[in-house]
Amino acid sequence: MPHVHTPEAEALLDQEFKVLDKGFVRLVDYMGSDERIVAAARVSYGQGTKTVRENEVLINYLMRHDHTSPLEQVVLTFHVKLPIFVARQWIRHRTARVNEISGRYSVMKDDFYLPAEETLRTQSTINKQGRAEEPVSPEAARRIVKELEAGQGEAYARYQTMLGEDLAREIARVGLPLSLYTEWYWQIDLHNLFHFLKLRLDAHAQWEIQQYARVMAQITRAVAPMAYAAFERYQLREVKFSQETVEWLRENVPRDRDLPLELRERLDVK
Secondary structure, X not given: OOOOOOHHHHOOOOOEEEEOOOEEEEEEEEEOOHHHHHHHHOOXXXXXXXXXXXXXXXXXXXXXOOOOHHHHHOEEEEEEEEEHHHHHHHOOOOOOEEEEOOOOOOOOOOOEOXXXXXXXXXXXXXXXXXXXXXXXXXXXXXXHHHHHHHHHHHHHHHHXXXXXXXXXXXXXXXXXXXXXXXXXXXXXXXXXXXXXXXXXXXXXXXXXXHHHHHHHHHHHHHHOHHHHHXXXXXXXXXXXXXXXXXXXHHHHOOOOOOOOHHHHHHHOOO
């Protein structure tokens, strides 16, 4: 099958989409699209043997039944600028290829993330790793942002002083805070990118990483629109049932009801 170009994705190449105060996401390159997924699934057929409607049905089937290997034929490469604390959450997704700027080789820029005052929240009493819905007072928010900015400035000034004393860069960098921006190239196949988006678009994910996921979701939609629509339908917005719930449904849902296909499959209703 020849190289596939998607006009919508081509229009996004090398554009910087701003995220947070100083970060960005940029689509560097991509390989494949919906057509590549369909060709991989129908490996014994040539291009153009099916209609667009049939291709969409096939992609929906693959997503609904977790037949993920054809999705791995599509690969996206991103250039991302992000705070280090976001990068450390992000890197937990180990099924990608990453090349990050190194503070051993390069002098780090004076780029730090400062949260907007309106995004500051109190600590959640329910979720130990997250923030509550309750915002801090406007007065406290202004003070906190100023204190963060002052601490970042002091840390970077010490960093520059150490570099000026000819201290090795790999040692001078250790006092820089997690709010420092880093950059990397991040390459991942579509199947694993969908897994990343499912977790990082979730309301329980840290707010900052959600902002990156939202931008990347729109880029992904441009590369493979049918696959992204199927991802939204069958993964992003899916509701999982426990074994006990399935058994209860089997006993209590009338068999003559017009049930959605996915529910009929779970309940073994013909």
